[in-house]
Amino acid sequence: MPTTIEVNKQSVETLLGSGKSKPFVIPEYQRPYAWTVEQVETLFEDLWEFTAISGGTERESSYFLGSVVSYENENGEQEIIDGQQRITSLFLLLRAIYTKLVATAISERTAEANNFIGKIEPTIWRTNKLTGTVDFKNILLNSRVVNNDGNEILRSILETGNADENAKDNYSKNYRYFQELFDKHSKENPLMVYQFIYALLNQAILLPIKADTQDTALTIFSTLNDRGLLLSDADIFKAKIYNQLEQDAKKAFIERWKELDEQATDANESIQQLFYYNMFYYRALDKDTKTTTPGVRKYYAANKFERLYKPELLDTLFVILNLWKVVNKGEELEGEDWSKNKKIRQTLDTLTSYPNEFWKYPVVIYYVCYRNEVNFEKRFALFLNKLLMELMTKYLMTPTINAVKPDILKLDSAIVVSIVPAFEFKVIDMPQLEPYIQNPNRNTVRMLLKTLAYEHQDDLLPAKWEIEHIFPQKWQTNYFTKESDSTIKEKIEHIGNKLPFEKKLNIVAGNGYFKKKKKEYATSKIGITNAMGTSDVMDWNVDSIMKRDIRVSDEVVKILNRWNNEYLNIPVDEDKAELPSEEDLARIEEFKKKGWI
Template sequence: MATTIEINKKSVREFLGSGKKECFIIPEYQRPYAWTDEEVQTLFDDLVEYTQERIDSPYFLGTIVSYTNDEKEQEIIDGQQRITTLCLLLRAIYTKIEKMDHTDERNNFIRQIEPALWQTDELTGKANRNHSLLESRVFESEYNAILANILETGMTGESDKDNYSKNYRLCQKLIDDYAKEEPLTFYSFINNILNKEIVLPIKPDSQDTALTIFSTLNDRGLPLSDADIFKAKIYNNITDSKARNEFIEKWQEISTSAEYADESIQKLFYYCMFYLRALENDKKTTTPGLRKFYSNNGFYRLFESNIMDNLNAILNFWTVVNNHEKLEGESWSSNFEILKLLDILSSYPNEFWKYPVVIFYLKHKE
């Protein structure tokens, strides 16, 4: 079936307003919000310069890559930092002008900002601040509730040190200072943010295509890995809250230990793929892509009860091989003949030896 990709240039107001039909979700597998005051200040300064120079052409903010998931939500693949910061900035503006005298300009922008941040009643136009159009579900972040509270109430604690709170307070200060120093262009500044700041949303019809586009476009930092996707899939398949917390702890423990063993959790999944292929008697000579292999038939392999045990066992193997550590209760890890052979294999000029050895280890580790 052919892939379809929807690309439409939109103003910030139009783009955020599309969240009324399909709300914006920062999915579980994304990394936490990471913009610092430097990035926020740079964005704000650019918008100020754009306003004061009275530039005719639109201000291009960049591309946003998303796709519509099964729950009819816009799952943000690339652009969460900019979208989140825009929402914090608009919330700071709203908090400011909400307290100002009721002029035509003030009332106009109140009406424009509300449907860009919250669900609004179709008949009355009244905003429901309990239902923001942006929600973060990053499951390793304890700050998701803070973002929701800021968008709902417009308040944050002065002592809060998370990036949402710090950047929101900075946005408030920048808006207060600008309104005081440039009162004649203050509403023009707001209008530019809402209506002359342009984004280019890219919406393919599948998560896989969205991730591919993101990997192609992204040059600002670490791209999402296949392991990030697997993490979210496993997490979402667990219904019990206690089991979810245990999974998070186990994932973080394996991920940290894998880095210490000079591997990565992504590579652990790769080694495990060869073991699972061996169990399935898969003798194809071509190696499938990691995400393609695990996504087959609805990611069923990720939901097997022993997937984390297999990853942990593979981690133990590489902890011995790479770090020369002895494992409690695993006599092989102190067996000189075994260690000698593993050291010889480690000197091999490529990594082909690793896959059959890992398969052999998982099969006979007891």
């Protein structure tokens, strides 16, 4: 069916009044009400200034408040996807005004006050169609934000008109401030009060965008919203899982979700990203090797969110997160020796410099599948080296995502079958790589330098390091008399002219020539850079770059060849007396026949 979107600008009175037949709902996956008193003040003062300038009822001008994106859910409610902050604030403002108007004794009320009391009531509460009697408990706005105490606070304020003087939540603070602002302006300019209420109800305009489905509404929201954090798929997933749980399980789920969120944030990840990684794990289990990557929400929504309701889902997300605690933060995991293995951590660090994220999915899947195996640490190290070797060689020669995407998806599916999965990547003759290593694509330089550096040291590179050009990028044109500027410019970007260098030392070294920078190299804690500083080399020129090009490319090819050959020839752990399984031996023979080892 075609997508249906209804757009029709409406006054505050008309839009909020539509809640009589279709109440407004702030759904579970929304974030809590977050407007500050500063934003509340801006809204009030802008509307007051608009009233003063427009002349109130005398002119039919309008003040645009923004859009509201919603859709009608299965309960006949207007589920707000975008605009909950604005709508909630308008309800609070109207309630503050209503409280002030009805506080005046009936005998002292003006005709205007009685008129606007009658106008405001059907924008906040359901009223009897025949008598006009207000049902103060039947509020037209209901917040269902998961695990949010503010839901009850908002309901109480709108029902009673009272807010706790000591409460620190945004609902209470903003409601009290609306009352203060209205009192202040009423005393300073009493003649304009009713003009202001009229302008708020009739001249303040909203643009409701009503979609036919939640997906359509979320798409519109993502397209329109550039003012802050967008709703993530994870927000939707949290609400979906929460709603299908038994009541006694909901509290435990929320506490666990909060813990996952906090730990993910601390590890520089997000729950949204964890769901994305898990999608590739589930796809591997289903042998899904399609190169088209589905949207996360669409993927989990299939079969009525069947995958989302798997009982082990949250456990798996925590497991995936543990991997990224090591990769992103260098944490050591209790009971997981691999996380202390310096060579594994070096390889993972090198993989983080791969130019796209396709390396992550097989690493996640391998870890989730085999982390509890006896020989995991050894096999994981060999698997990571093999993966890096395959990715690096392919990207050096064809620097695009498509160079490895199909092969990665095949590898994902192979991993869940065997702890020694087949890498069905195109075989590359290693000597062909040498020119690509010597004059590499700029996206591969950091990966190459890490590979080279970690061959000569056990420690990780410092967090802040830069690519150092041994011969500076800015040189005096008379420095070389026999070389053209174009030749020098090209050679400067070769791998033979580059080193990893601590950022602070690089700043000190500046754009000086080799003799001046050499003493800074000697203070570096990066092995290959320090070696350059303590070497007998006294000058650096184009010839030096070309010679080092050959040395570096030879060494990198040697490393890659070693990783490739070691992958299946796993040494026996004498303490555990583990021998290769029959499956391993058969796979070794298969790989030999195909020329992969």
